[in-house]
Amino acid sequence: MITSQQLIERIQKNVGVPWQSQQSDGFSDGILFGSPEATVTGIVTTWTPTLDVLRKAVSSAKNVIICRQAPSYSRGERAPVAWRNAPAPSKEMLDKDPVWETKQDFISKNNLLIIRFCDNWDARRTDGQLRGLAKALGWKKFHLAQSAKDGYEPRNVYFRLPATSLNNLAEGIKKKLNIQGFRVIGKPESSIAKVALTHGLLLVADAEQILREPGVDAIVTGDAVEWEAAPYFQDVVAAGKAKGLILLGDEASEEPGSGEVADWLKGFVTEVPIEWIPAGDPFWVLS
Amino acid sequence: MKLSRRKFCQVAGTGLLVASPLVRALGQSPSTLTAREVVARIKKNVGVPWFTPTADDFKIGDPDAPITGITTTFMSTLDVLQRSAAAGNNFVITHEPTFWSAADVVSDLREDPLYNYKLNFLEKNKMVVWRFHDHWHAHRPADGIFTGWNKAMGWESYASPGANPFSHEYVIPETSFEDLARDMQKKLNTHSMRLVGDPKLRVTKVAHAGHYIQQCMQVLANVDVVLVFECREWEAAEYVRDAIASGQKKALIQLPHEGGEEAGMDECARWMKTFVTEVPIKFIPSGDPFWMPT
Numbered sequence: 164m165i166t167s168q169q170l171i172e173r174i175q176k177n178v179g180v181p182w183q184s185q186q187s188d189g190f191s192d193g194i195l196f197g198s199p200e201a202t203v204t205g206i207v208t209t210w211t212p213t214l215d216v217l218r219k220a221v222s223s224a225k226n227v228i229i230c231r232q233a234p235s236y237s238r239g240e241r242a243p244v245a246w247r248n249a250p251a252p253s254k255e256m257l258d259k260d261p262v263w264e265t266k267q268d269f270i271s272k273n274n275l276l277i278i279r280f281c282d283n284w285d286a287r288r289t290d291g292q293l294r295g296l297a298k299a300l301g302w303k304k305f306h307l308a309q310s311a312k313d314g315y316e317p318r319n320v321y322f323r324l325p326a327t328s329l330n331n332l333a334e335g336i337k338k339k340l341n342i343q344g345f346r347v348i349g350k351p352e353s354s355i356a357k358v359a360l361t362h363g364l365l366l367v368a369d370a371e372q373i374l375r376e377p378g379v380d381a382i383v384t385g386d387a388v389e390w391e392a393a394p395y396f397q398d399v400v401a402a403g404k405a406k407g408l409i410l411l412g413d414e415a416s417e418e419p420g421s422g423e424v425a426d427w428l429k430g431f432v433t434e435v436p437i438e439w440i441p442a443g444d445p446f447w448v449l450s
Numbered sequence: 451m452k453l454s455r456r457k458f459c460q461v462a463g464t465g466l467l468v469a470s471p472l473v474r475a476l477g478q479s480p481s482t483l484t485a486r487e488v489v490a491r492i493k494k495n496v497g498v499p500w501f502t503p504t505a506d507d508f509k510i511g512d513p514d515a516p517i518t519g520i521t522t523t524f525m526s527t528l529d530v531l532q533r534s535a536a537a538g539n540n541f542v543i544t545h546e547p548t549f550w551s552a553a554d555v556v557s558d559l560r561e562d563p564l565y566n567y568k569l570n571f572l573e574k575n576k577m578v579v580w581r582f583h584d585h586w587h588a589h590r591p592a593d594g595i596f597t598g599w600n601k602a603m604g605w606e607s608y609a610s611p612g613a614n615p616f617s618h619e620y621v622i623p624e625t626s627f628e629d630l631a632r633d634m635q636k637k638l639n640t641h642s643m644r645l646v647g648d649p650k651l652r653v654t655k656v657a658h659a660g661h662y663i664q665q666c667m668q669v670l671a672n673v674d675v676v677l678v679f680e681c682r683e684w685e686a687a688e689y690v691r692d693a694i695a696s697g698q699k700k701a702l703i704q705l706p707h708e709g710g711e712e713a714g715m716d717e718c719a720r721w722m723k724t725f726v727t728e729v730p731i732k733f734i735p736s737g738d739p740f741w742m743p744t
Contacts, residue, residue, distance in 0.1 A: 390680070447649075
């Protein structure tokens, strides 16, 4: 038997970095919903706890959900302006919101525990999100790793792929990840070989830093603010400094990392079943 | 020789107006109008008192130098600046930033080769960039961006004010969600529209929900379809996905930022022509930045 408090303590012991839990300005890692004394019946890892993911967890008799995004559609106030784009909805607004009410009812009726695990996972020496995404893409063998040990230290983001066109690269990735909401900047016929792979939201400072490495043809990432890194990349292409930006979508770029979290947990939590349930691409597109 | 307006625009459109021998040959003295004078006219015509703080200001160039022509655009990308220079317009009025941040902060960009490339292009071509964002939204009688968007969609007669200043609501003739999306894609000339919801859902009430999750929460209850652009992917799309999972009949269209606002800068060019007649004025679309693989 293991309680949710014991689970958190075990995660803290194994994470390998000093635990940061007191962020004064928003959602921090730890229990967002549920009691520390509750007995864990099973663990689901996911990018974001959608109602659909919560239902799947309940139907497989798992009561703990470990996620990157908070369930209430916001990152709170914790992130810099460019990341959050808006303050979190107020408590008054959430309390009278019918969608949130349904979700909250489902969480409490089923005694679910929602544990956010993002900042501390990202603070580890190995970028688990990057490793998960590289694996999902089948790119491990193309990684220009700078260390023999693991290779997925943060900023170790470069891959040399067999040369192909930007369009072929994009089509291949789309098929591999089985996603729809997939956007590209650059000329489809450009030849691409050296690619930087990142996840989540790409900021201008990230793009600038990544492109300091010589010979980078394209960046593959999750999302970009449309008055920041997206037009920055339009200009990068217009100036001939690189050839393409592929935006997988935030979910698609971060979700394989939740699979890594599940695998990692299995190394030190053996009492209960652990399952990665992807939230899935939220979007469809016109054909 | 008096130049007809049509001829004048043709000449200006080729970029030849800046070549003074031709101007002299045509007997037309070059305009002495400056960017600062144009902005003064905008302030006089915008219909609201000018307010601060505001992003609406000169971002680069000499506001007191004579201008050769005016470009209005949604986003002053390098491509738009190049096309503007080729069209002979050295004054660019942009709705969105030039240097990739809301406040066009350049202090961190001094070493960035791309920043320097763009800066050199602007300086070499003696271009002036002025941002027109806050006050074009504040324009009265109506937000200039939405006026342009409503015209582009042909939805002027369906529009009514929404729950907040950015949430215009529309009651359109009933259609399916998919057909609405197709119609919108065509009229707004976008190719990176992303959708949440049942393609066959019958829809008639549609609203803009701005960029933020709070706005989406405010409007979703009253409508079938929310339109959003430039929002974080863990906000509106996930909210509407849960609304649908909880049994509500709702849908979401996530447009590129241009799809939501670019038509408003076409409107801006039309509006400015009513009080700036000395130089040509042209809307140059920055266009949907994205494409999607099949």
